[in-house]
Amino acid sequence: MEGLMQDWPLLVHTVLDHASTYHGDREIVSRTVEGPIHRYTYKDLNARSKQLASVVEKLGIKHGDVIGTMAWNGYRHMEVWYGLMGVGAIAHTLNPRLFAEQLDYIINHAEDKAFFLDLTFVPILEAIQDKLPTIETFVIMTDEDHMPDTSLRNATCYETLIADGDPEFAWPRLDENTACGMCYTSGTTGNPKGVVYSHRSNVLHALSSCAGDAVALKSTDAIMPVVPMFHANAWSFVYSSPMCGAKMVMPGPLMDGASIYELLETEKVTLTAAVPTIWLMLLQHLEETKAPLPHLERVVIGGSACPPAMIEAFEKNYGTDVIHAWGMTEMSPLGTLCTFKGGLDHLSEDELWEIKKKQGRPPYSVEMKITGDDGNELPRDGVAFGNLKVRGPAVARAYFKNEGGEILDEDGFFDTGDVSTLDEYGYMNITDRSKDVIKSGGEWISSIDLENLAVAHPDVAEAAVIGIAHPKWDERPLLICVLKEGTSPSKEDIIEFMTGKIAKWWMPDDVAFIDEIPHTATGKISKLTLRETFKDYELPTVQAAE
Numbered sequence: 001m002e003g004l005m006q007d008w009p010l011l012v013h014t015v016l017d018h019a020s021t022y023h024g025d026r027e028i029v030s031r032t033v034e035g036p037i038h039r040y041t042y043k044d045l046n047a048r049s050k051q052l053a054s055v056v057e058k059l060g061i062k063h064g065d066v067i068g069t070m071a072w073n074g075y076r077h078m079e080v081w082y083g084l085m086g087v088g089a090i091a092h093t094l095n096p097r098l099f100a101e102q103l104d105y106i107i108n109h110a111e112d113k114a115f116f117l118d119l120t121f122v123p124i125l126e127a128i129q130d131k132l133p134t135i136e137t138f139v140i141m142t143d144e145d146h147m148p149d150t151s152l153r154n155a156t157c158y159e160t161l162i163a164d165g166d167p168e169f170a171w172p173r174l175d176e177n178t179a180c181g182m183c184y185t186s187g188t189t190g191n192p193k194g195v196v197y198s199h200r201s202n203v204l205h206a207l208s209s210c211a212g213d214a215v216a217l218k219s220t221d222a223i224m225p226v227v228p229m230f231h232a233n234a235w236s237f238v239y240s241s242p243m244c245g246a247k248m249v250m251p252g253p254l255m256d257g258a259s260i261y262e263l264l265e266t267e268k269v270t271l272t273a274a275v276p277t278i279w280l281m282l283l284q285h286l287e288e289t290k291a292p293l294p295h296l297e298r299v300v301i302g303g304s305a306c307p308p309a310m311i312e313a314f315e316k317n318y319g320t321d322v323i324h325a326w327g328m329t330e331m332s333p334l335g336t337l338c339t340f341k342g343g344l345d346h347l348s349e350d351e352l353w354e355i356k357k358k359q360g361r362p363p364y365s366v367e368m369k370i371t372g373d374d375g376n377e378l379p380r381d382g383v384a385f386g387n388l389k390v391r392g393p394a395v396a397r398a399y400f401k402n403e404g405g406e407i408l409d410e411d412g413f414f415d416t417g418d419v420s421t422l423d424e425y426g427y428m429n430i431t432d433r434s435k436d437v438i439k440s441g442g443e444w445i446s447s448i449d450l451e452n453l454a455v456a457h458p459d460v461a462e463a464a465v466i467g468i469a470h471p472k473w474d475e476r477p478l479l480i481c482v483l484k485e486g487t488s489p490s491k492e493d494i495i496e497f498m499t500g501k502i503a504k505w506w507m508p509d510d511v512a513f514i515d516e517i518p519h520t521a522t523g524k525i526s527k528l529t530l531r532e533t534f535k536d537y538e539l540p541t542v543q544a545a546e
């Protein structure tokens with residue numbers, strides 16, 4: 001027997017209809033590329049997204065076309081997403097921090113038909129447009145007054161384009177499995193691969209991220225996604241915030257500590273989200289200025305491991321609750337969030353702190369397990385660690401154009417490439433990226449654990465640990481540190497600080513100091529670059545072993 005409920009497709013633009021009807025006057029505040037702060041409401045966002053949707057045909061854009069975007073978090077970028085997705089086109093976000101060759105490859109592979117860009121990125125696209133034959137039109141997301149003198153092909157002014165659009169445009173009825181978004185993930189081997197989101201996967205993912213034990217969004221929140229829209233859907237906030245009717249604050253191009261602080265304060269932001277490097281800058285700014293953080297209730301930190309020292313700084317110094325989160329582009333991206341669940345009352349404060357540091361537990365709709373190299377599932381005891389595999393309606397089942405071939409195991413699980421533990425309460429803790437784990441004498445050392453410990457040293461601003469070849473042990477850890485300004489601890493000081501806090505054989509064999517840790521386009525420590533820089537590095541322990 002079939003159920004007798006309505007066939008109501010899960011379409012992302014229905015989120016906008018909802019926000020506009022029930023939270024129509026809630027604000028979206030954006031720092032613009034042109035400079036000023038721009039304010040309007042969900043009603044305006046809805047109307048202007050429809051204006052765009054009603055005119056894209058003029059650019060030859062139709063159902064199924066892939067359209068590139070390169071833009072900061074801002075109101076026009078949201079309009080472009082909703083306007084394109086609403087007519088069945090696919091918004092393909094490009095990360096401006098990628099190298100020109102990567103951008104060429106990705107845009108050509110995706111066959112972007114048109115391209116929407118912020119003023120900031122005109123020079124980037126001008127420099128590579130000759131290698132991008134599929135793009136027919138470049139739409140510059142600004143008004144006539146700010147249109148640059150540009151060589152971009154068929155350069156079109158966004159405001160002029162949508163001026164005659166229909167704010168009452170009726171969205172076409174689409175199948176919920178229609179593709180709506182695309183984001184390439186770089187991985188470390190082979191070419192970048194395209195992850196293709198559907199309306200259904202994005203709506204389900206947004207619903208589960210709103211849940212009380214996940215991000216717990218409310219219409220009374222003021223949410224600032226600092227995580228860019230070009231990095232895995234801005235962790236769904238572009239969908240989940242309107243779904244809940246929260247005020248949105250979009251930081252645009254400025255993400256330094258002072259600019260982020262200014263918006264947190266003036267807009268009374270209650271919830272924000274980004275990778276640890278952003279929060280490092282904010283915390284440094286707060287330390288320098290001795291400024292308070294009275295409105296911010298919670299901060300979601302993910303994308304790479306959040307050092308416990310950062311959690312402590314937010315919670316103890318500012319009373320801001322940290323939600324450590326883990327995920328990946330292939331998962332839309334949220335996989336786990338660390339919030340306390342019911343039934344933990346018997347745990348001591350120390351035991352709860354051990355949980356707090358973990359990456360968290362999956363919301364409904366994410367299944368996970370860890371397996372050994374033989375593929376057999378490992379116990380959920382918080383000790384055994386293995387390959388982390390996931391399954392769910394917002395997890396990729398293949399890459400665009402089937403790059404990389406079959407990516408699921410026989411039970412439909414996707415191997416994340418991360419190594420983790422799972423504990424008896426369901427909390428997951430990332431040990432390492434499988435390729436970054438240090439293999440010493442047949443045992444594994446977690447580079448993340450060592451980094452977390454090193455940054456707890458009061459003089460260390462940022463730390464990275466890589467494995468260096470060793471004749472006896474195969475690999476041994478090298479700790480690379482960036483020091484806080486005006487400090488100069490010795491290698492021995494750092495080693496002494498770490499001594500006794502980890503197993504002796506985990507201790508780094510050496511400490512190197514550098515001015516800046518290299519980061520990838522998505523803000524992670526670039527271990528690839530560090531391994532390259534330190535490829536000829538000889539550990540002091542090597543001579544001793546020879």
Ligand code: AMP
Nearest residue numbers: 302303304305325326327328329430522
């Ligand atoms: P991306 O697809 O660029 O978002 O990268 C996903 C990868 O980032 C994951 O597979 C992890 O290796 C890493 N990652 C994301 N969040 C965390 C976290 N909270 N702790 C440790 N690693 C993380």
